[in-house]
Amino acid sequence: MTQQRLFELINAEIDGELDAQQRAELARSLLADPNARAKREDLRRLCAALDQFEEVEPPSQLHQNVFAALQLSTPMRSTSSATRWRHAALVAGILAGGLVLLEVSKGPPSASTDVAGTMAAPTTPTLLDAVKLSDGPVSGRATLYRDRTGLSLELDVTASAPIDVMVTGEGQSLRIKSLAGQGKPAKRPARVQLTGPGWDGPGVILTFLMAGHQVGSATLRTGKGS
Amino acid sequence: MKEDEDRTLVARCLAGDRSAFGQLVVRYQKPVFNAALRLLHNPEDAKDVAQTTFLKVFEHLEDYNPAFKFYSWIYRIAVNEALDALGTRRPFEAISDEKTDEVAGPEQQIEGEQLGRAIETALMQIKPELRALIVLRHFMHLSYQDMSDILSLPEKTVKSRLYSARQLLRDQLLPYGSALR
Numbered sequence: 001m002t003q004q005r006l007f008e009l010i011n012a013e014i015d016g017e018l019d020a021q022q023r024a025e026l027a028r029s030l031l032a033d034p035n036a037r038a039k040r041e042d043l044r045r046l047c048a049a050l051d052q053f054e055e056v057e058p059p060s061q062l063h064q065n066v067f068a069a070l071q072l073s074t075p076m077r078s079t080s081s082a083t084r085w086r087h088a089a090l091v092a093g094i095l096a097g098g099l100v101l102l103e104v105s106k107g108p109p110s111a112s113t114d115v116a117g118t119m120a121a122p123t124t125p126t127l128l129d130a131v132k133l134s135d136g137p138v139s140g141r142a143t144l145y146r147d148r149t150g151l152s153l154e155l156d157v158t159a160s161a162p163i164d165v166m167v168t169g170e171g172q173s174l175r176i177k178s179l180a181g182q183g184k185p186a187k188r189p190a191r192v193q194l195t196g197p198g199w200d201g202p203g204v205i206l207t208f209l210m211a212g213h214q215v216g217s218a219t220l221r222t223g224k225g226s
Numbered sequence: 227m228k229e230d231e232d233r234t235l236v237a238r239c240l241a242g243d244r245s246a247f248g249q250l251v252v253r254y255q256k257p258v259f260n261a262a263l264r265l266l267h268n269p270e271d272a273k274d275v276a277q278t279t280f281l282k283v284f285e286h287l288e289d290y291n292p293a294f295k296f297y298s299w300i301y302r303i304a305v306n307e308a309l310d311a312l313g314t315r316r317p318f319e320a321i322s323d324e325k326t327d328e329v330a331g332p333e334q335q336i337e338g339e340q341l342g343r344a345i346e347t348a349l350m351q352i353k354p355e356l357r358a359l360i361v362l363r364h365f366m367h368l369s370y371q372d373m374s375d376i377l378s379l380p381e382k383t384v385k386s387r388l389y390s391a392r393q394l395l396r397d398q399l400l401p402y403g404s405a406l407r
Binding site for chain 2: 007043047049063065066124132141
C-alpha cells in the first residue's frame with residue numbers, strides 16, 4: 001500500500017467513511033506497519049482534540065450592533081413636506097459626527113459638486129465595502145454604501161486629536177473637517193453622500209490628516225471595474 | 227426542522243418582518259462568530275466579520291435560493307468575509323506574539339488549555355483556505371456535502387484538502403512531541 005493510500009484510508013476512517021473492504025485493507029496495513037499505527041494514532045488524537053474545542057459566546061453587543069447598522073439602512077419617510085425632510089437630512093448628514101464641515105475641492109469640469117447632505121434615497125442602501133481603521137492615531141470603521149442616488153460614506157472614528165478626512169474619488173474629492181478628536185469618537189457616525197459622476201469609479205481613498213499631516217489612509221472599493 | 231424554520235424566517239423577513247431577521251441573528255450569531263474567530267484568531271476582527279456577514283445577509287436576502295440550506299448560504303458569506311479580512315490584514319497584525327510561546331520538549335506532555343493554545347497557534351500557521359476546512363469540519367461539525375456547498379468545491383476536493391490540512395496541522399504540532407498522545 002502506498003503512503004498516499006494509507007493516508008486516505010486513515011482520514012476516511014476518522015470521518016467514519018470506510019466500507020468493510022477498506023476497513024480490512026487498513027487493518028492489514030496497521031498490523032504490518034508500526035509507523036502506520038503511529039501516524040493513525042496521531043491523526044486520531046488531533047481530530048479528537050479539534051472536535052473538543054468549545055464554542056465561544058459571541059460579544060453581547062453583536063446583536064445590537066447589527067440592528068443599529070440596519071437602522072441606518074432603514075428607509076425613512078417624510079412625515080411633513082419633502083422640503084423639510086430634505087433640510088433635516090442635510091443637517092443630519094453634515095452634523096452627524098459632531099462638528100463636521102465639508103469643503104468641495106476642485107474636480108474635473110464634468111464632476112458634480114453635489115456631494116454634501118444629499119437626502120438619502122428611500123431605498124435600502126447596499127453595503128459595498130467596509131474597512132476597520134487602526135492606522136496610528138485613528139481607529140474605528142469606514143463603510144461605503146450605494147443607494148439610488150449614488151455612494152454614501154459612513155465614518156465611525158475615534159482619534160487622539162481632531163482630524164480632517166480627505167475623500168478622493170476617480171474625478172472628485174472633498175474634505176471633512178474636524179471629525180472626532182480628543183480620543184473621543186464622534187457622537188454618531190458621520191454619513192456623507194457622494195453623488196455625481198466624479199464618484200463613479202472603482203473606489204474611494206480616505207486620507208486622514210491631523211494638523212495638516214497625513215496620519216493614515218484607507219481604500220474602500222465600489223466593486224466597479226474589479 | 228431547523229431548515230424549515232429558517233425558510234419560514236427568511237420568508238417573513240422578505241415580507242418586511244424585521245423581528246424575523248432578529249431571530250435569524252440570534253440563531254446564527256454564535257456559529258458565525260466562532261467560525262470567524264477560528265479563522266482570524268482575533269475576537270474584534272471576528273465580531274466585525276460577523277456583523278458584516280449579517281448585514282450582507284440582510285441586504286441580499288432576496289438573492290437567497292430556498293432550494294439550498296440557509297446555513298450553507300450564511301456560512302459561505304461568513305467564510306468569504308473572514309478570508310477577505312485575512313487578505314487585507316497587514317503582516318504585522320499576524321499572531322507574532324504567539325510564536326514566542328514556549329514549546330514543550332519532545333518528551334513533554336501538554337494538555338488542556340495549553341494544548342488548545344498549541345492547536346490554535348498551529349492552525350494559524352496553515353493557509354487560510356485550508357484552515358477553513360478544519361473550521362467547517364471540526365468546529366462547525368459540517369458534512370462534506372455542506373462543506374462542498376459552502377466552499378463551492380467538489381466533495382472529492384474537499385476531502386483531499388481536508389486531509390492535507392490535517393497533515394499540515396499535525397506537522398505543525400510535531401515540536402510539541404507527544405502532545406497529542
